[in-house]
Every structure is written in structure tokens, then in C-alpha cells.
Amino acid sequence: MQTTLTAILKRMGAGILPALLLASCSIMDYEGDCSVNYRARFRYDMHLHYSDAFAHEVQSVALYAFDRDGKFVQQFTESGEALQQEGYSLPFELPAGTYQFVAWCGLENELQSHDVPSLTPGVSTVEELTCTIRRDYDERERATVEEIAPVFHAFVPHCTLTDEPGTHYVDIPLTKDTKTVRIVLQHLSGEPIDVNRFSFQITDENGLMAHDNSLLNDELLHYQPYYTASGTADMNPDGSRATTAVSTALAELTVGRLVKEKDTRTILSVYNDKGETVLSIPLIDYALLIKGYYNQALSDQEYLDRQDEYNLTFFLDEDNHWISSSIIINSWRVVLSETEL
Numbered sequence: 319m320q321t322t323l324t325a326i327l328k329r330m331g332a333g334i335l336p337a338l339l340l341a342s343c344s345i346m347d348y349e350g351d352c353s354v355n356y357r358a359r360f361r362y363d364m365h366l367h368y369s370d371a372f373a374h375e376v377q378s379v380a381l382y383a384f385d386r387d388g389k390f391v392q393q394f395t396e397s398g399e400a401l402q403q404e405g406y407s408l409p410f411e412l413p414a415g416t417y418q419f420v421a422w423c424g425l426e427n428e429l430q431s432h433d434v435p436s437l438t439p440g441v442s443t444v445e446e447l448t449c450t451i452r453r454d455y456d457e458r459e460r461a462t463v464e465e466i467a468p469v470f471h472a473f474v475p476h477c478t479l480t481d482e483p484g485t486h487y488v489d490i491p492l493t494k495d496t497k498t499v500r501i502v503l504q505h506l507s508g509e510p511i512d513v514n515r516f517s518f519q520i521t522d523e524n525g526l527m528a529h530d531n532s533l534l535n536d537e538l539l540h541y542q543p544y545y546t547a548s549g550t551a552d553m554n555p556d557g558s559r560a561t562t563a564v565s566t567a568l569a570e571l572t573v574g575r576l577v578k579e580k581d582t583r584t585i586l587s588v589y590n591d592k593g594e595t596v597l598s599i600p601l602i603d604y605a606l607l608i609k610g611y612y613n614q615a616l617s618d619q620e621y622l623d624r625q626d627e628y629n630l631t632f633f634l635d636e637d638n639h640w641i642s643s644s645i646i647i648n649s650w651r652v653v654l655s656e657t658e659l
Contacts, residue, residue, distance in 0.1 A: 352483045353483060354414070354480075354481055354482070354483055354484070354486070355409065355484070355485040355486065356409070356410050356411065356412060356479060356485075356486050356487075356488065357407035357408060357409050357410070357485060357486070357487050357488070358379075358381050358394070358407060358408040358410060358419070358421075358487075358488050358490050359407045359487045359488065359489050359490065360372050360376065360379060360406070360407070360408070360421070360423070360472075360490045360492060361489060361490065361491050361492065362375055362376060362470060362491075362492040362494065363491075364491065364492065364493045364494065364623055364624055365494065365624050365625075365626060366613070366624050366625060372401075372406075372492070373401065373402045373403075373404070373406065374402075375468065375470075375494070376401060376423050376424055376468075376470055376492070377397060377398075377401065377424055377426065377427060378395070378396070378397035378398075378401070378423060378424060378425060378426035378427070379395065379396055379397070379401065379408055379421065379423045380393060380394075380395045380421065380422050380423065380425060380434075381393070381394045381395070381408060381410065381419060381420075381421050381490065382419065382420045382421070382422075382437070382444075382447055383410070383412055383417050383418075383419055384417060384418040384419075384420070384443075384444045385415070385416070385417060385418075386415070386416040386417065386418070386476075388418060388443050388444040388445070389440055389441070389442070389443060389444075390437040390438065390439055390440070390441070390442040390443065390444070390446075390447075391412065391417070391439060391440075392410075392412065392439060393437070394408055394410040395426075396408055397426045407487060412479060413479075414479050414480060414481035415478070415479060416476065416477065416478045416479075417477050417478075417479065418444055418473075418474065418475050418476065418477070419472070419473070419474040419477060419488065419490065420444065420447050420471075420472070420473050420474075420529050421470070421471065421472040421473075421490050421492065422434055422447075422449050422469065422470075422471060423469070423470040423471075423472075423492060424467055424468050424469045424470050424496075425449075425467075425469060427467040428467075429465060429466065429467040430452070430467075431451060431452050431463075431465070431466040431467045431469075432449055432450065432451055432452065432466070432467070432469055433449070433450045433452060434447065434448065434449050434450075435447070435448065444529050445528070445529060447529045448526060448527060448528060448529070448534065449469070449471070449526075449527045450525060450526050450527075451463055451466055451524075451525035451526075451539065451574050453525065453539060456540075460538075460540050461525075461537050461538065461539050461540060462539070462540045462541075462542055463525070463539050463540070463541050463542065464541075464542050464543075464544050465544035465572050466496055466572045466573075466574065467496065468494060468496045469494075469495050469496050470492040470493065470494050470495065471492065471493050471495055471527065471531045472490045472491055472492045472493065473529060473530045473531060474488065474489075474490065475530075493531060493623050494623070494626050495527065495531070495574060495575040496572055496573075496574065496575075496626070497572065497573050497574075497575070497576055497625075497626055497627070497628065498570065498571070498572055498626065498627045498628070499520060499570070499571045499572070499573060499586070499601070499627075499628045499630070500568065500569070500570050500571075500627070500628070500629045500630070501518055501568070501569045501570075501571075501586070501588065501630055501632070502566050502567070502568055502629070502630065502631040502632070502646075503516065503566065503567040503568075503588070503596075503631075503632055503634055504564060504565070504566050504567075504631060504632070504633055504634065505565060505633070505634050505635075505636075506633050506634070506635065506641065507636060508564055508565060509565065509636075510548075510550075510565040511548060511565045511566060511567040511634070512548055512567070513546045513547060513548040513567035513568065513569065514546075514548075514591075515590060515591045515638070516567060516569075516588055516589065516590060516591070516596065516638075517588070517589045517591075518542075518543050518546070518569040518571065518586075518587070518588050518589075519540050519541060519542055519543075519571075519586075519587055520540075520541040520571055520573050520584065520585065520586050520587075520601060521538055521539065521540055521541070521584070521585045521587070522538070522539055522541070522573065522574065522576075522582065522583075522584040522585070523535070523536045523537065523538050523539065523580075523582045524536065524539070524573070524574040524575055524576070524577065524580075524584070525537070525539045525574055527574075527575065531575065532577075533575070533577050533580055538582075539574075541571050541572070541573045542571065543569040543570055543571050544570060544571065544572065545568075545569070545570040546567070546568065546569045546570070547567075547568045548565070548566070548567050548568075549565075549566055549568065550564060550565050550566070575623075576601070576602055576605070576622045577619065577622070578602055578606070578618045578619055578622060579619070583600045583602070583603075584600065584601040584602045585598060585599070585600060585601065586598070586599050586600075586601040586604075586630075587599075588632070588640075590638055596634070596638060596639060596640055597632055597639075597640035597642070601628070602622065604630070604645065604647060604652075605622065605625070605628055605647065606618055606621065606622070607647065607652050608647050608648060608650045608652065609621045611650060625648075627648070628647065628648065629646075629647070629648050629649070630645060630646070630647050631645065631646035631647075632645060642654060
């Protein structure tokens with residue numbers, strides 16, 4: 319009798335152990351998977367509205383993983399509609415350990431305006447992962463750039479991936495490197511302005527970015543407008559029938575990352591059809607003139623990284639020269655003095 323009872327208990331025990339194991343896995347499935355999963359969670363809130371605009375702004379992602387010593391391990395990419403889904407994150411597989419992550423996002427686009435090198439696992443280093451703005455050369459052998467696509471960067475220098483079961487997220491905070499600059503010329507007299515009588519450019523040595531988004535030594539780039547137009551705006555502020563038409567010339571350019579602390583200056587220039595200089599200003603210094611109005615808590619560089627559009631209006635006299643006593647920057651009128659900059 320005792321032998322039979324012992325056998326029954328043994329059989330019950332043999333069945334209880336797998337049942338307990340299944341119950342344990344079931345609990346883990348409820349809380350997350352029993353397996354180990356890693357996902358990169360991208361975020362783009364490095365702008366002046368501070369909300370996450372990743373789904374609306376970023377069209378492609380490329381995530382590069384390096385080991386703790388900076389040797390390349392693997393690249394993970396995705397593009398298209400998947401990035402627009404709510405709560406999007408990029409799945410990736412790596413052994414547990416400590417890594418460095420670099421992201422260059424937005425590179426897949428119609429313009430194909432940036433280049434990154436191909437890396438060899440176990441051989442290439444994180445310092446080799448640069449991003450270069452493509453350029454052409456004009457008849458004077460100057461490096462020229464027209465339109466460039468919105469490109470985003472992130473660098474996570476230290477991240478430890480655990481082998482604990484479940485889904486683990488790595489946060490990838492993005493910074494937008496591409497800036498849009500709109501230049502508006504307007505006569506104080508209101509007389510018409512022909513945009514074809516002017517040429518516009520921005521010069522800077524900012525076409526080669528390192529893995530940490532700092533600028534490496536590069537040649538001088540001459541950014542050219544990808545769009546110009548002449549137009550008029552009818553002004554009727556008092557509601558009367560009297561109407562004043564304001565004539566304007568518009569040029570729109572895109573430029574690479576604006577960095578304050580560097581050896582060279584970012585210069586915005588406008589020339590007339592005789593080759594004479596209408597205006598020439600240090601763009602970064604002028605852009606920072608309006609930072610203090612409502613972003614005093616930000617460092618100069620954080621403000622430049624958060625602001626991705628600069629709209630500048632210059633007023634011309636009858637000789638098509640800039641009246642340098644004032645300028646409108648992003649709807650803020652700045653009254654300038656000779657010691658302003």
C-alpha cells in the first residue's frame with residue numbers, strides 16, 4: 319500500500335514540475351516575453367516646441383552598434399510607413415554587453431545629399447563613421463551645395479544590454495542637423511524688386527560631421543538657393559479701400575549644422591547683378607540676437623540645434639543696399655547698433 323502511494327506521489331510530482339514551469343513562463347508572457355528582446359526607441363524633441371516629432375519628420379533610420387572599445391558590430395535600418403506608426407521602435411539583435419550607438423537618420427531620400435562610409439564588423443571604428451554633405455564644383459573650383467535633405471543624428475556613448483528576459487528599450491534622442499534659411503529683400507519705398515537681379519549664398523566649413531556630431535575639418539562650402547521668387551503682398555491694415563502693395567524677393571536655402579564654437583564663421587551674403595555686395599553678415603551671430611527674448615535658459619548651441627528655420631527680412635534703399643539699422647529675424651524686429659555684434 320505504501321509502495322503504491324509513493325509511486326502515485328512520484329507520478330504527480332513529475333507532472334507538477336512542468337506545470338509549474340509553464341505557469342512561470344505564462345506569467346512572463348503576461349508581463350513581457352520570456353525571451354530577451356531589444357528595441358531602439360527614437361525620439362525627436364530637440365526643437366523649440368519640445369514635443370516628439372519623430373513620426374512627422376523622420377523618413378528613415380540607420381542605427382550603428384559599436385562595442386565598448388569602439389569597434390563596429392552591426393548596422394540596423396528601416397524606412398517608410400513603419401516609422402509613422404504610433405510607438406514605433408526598431409528591433410535589433412545583439413549579445414548582452416556594453417555598446418556605443420550612433421544614429422544617422424533621414425539619409426534615405428530623393429536628394430541623396432549625404433554620404434556615410436561602409437563599415438566592416440570587427441575592423442572599423444566609431445571614429446570612421448562620418449557623415450559628409452555631397453557637393454559639386456563650379457567653374458571656379460568652388461565647392462557648391464544646393465538643397466540638402468533633413469538629416470538627424472544621435473550618439474549614445476554607453477549602453478549596457480542585459481540578458482534578463484523581457485523587452486528592453488534603448489532611447490535614441492535625435493538632433494536635426496539640416497537648417498532652412500529664408501531671405502526676404504524688401505524696398506522701403508515699396509518699389510518692385512526683381513529677384514533675378516540678386517544672388518544669394520551662405521558659406522561655411524560644416525560639411526563633414528563626426529560620429530558625435532562635431533564638425534571635422536572640411537573645405538569651404540558655398541550653399542546656393544534651391545528656390546527663388548519675386549512677389550507682392552497687399553497691405554490693408556486699417557480695413558479701408560486704400561491698399562499698399564509691398565514688393566519682395568525671396569530666396570530659400572538649406573545648410574548643414576550651425577555650430578558656434580568653431581574657427582570659421584558662417585557668412586550669409588547677397589550680391590547684385592553687378593557683383594557688388596548688398597549685404598554680408600555672420601549668420602550665427604545674427605540668429606542668436608533673438609535667442610535672449612524667449613530662450614534665455616538655453617545655451618547658444620542648444621538654441622541653434624533646436625531652431626531649424628531662420629527667416630530673415632532685409633530692407634533696401636533706392637540703390638539696392640541694405641539699410642543696416644534693423645532686420646527682422648523669425649518675426650522679431652531687431653534694431654541694430656554699430657556695436658551690436
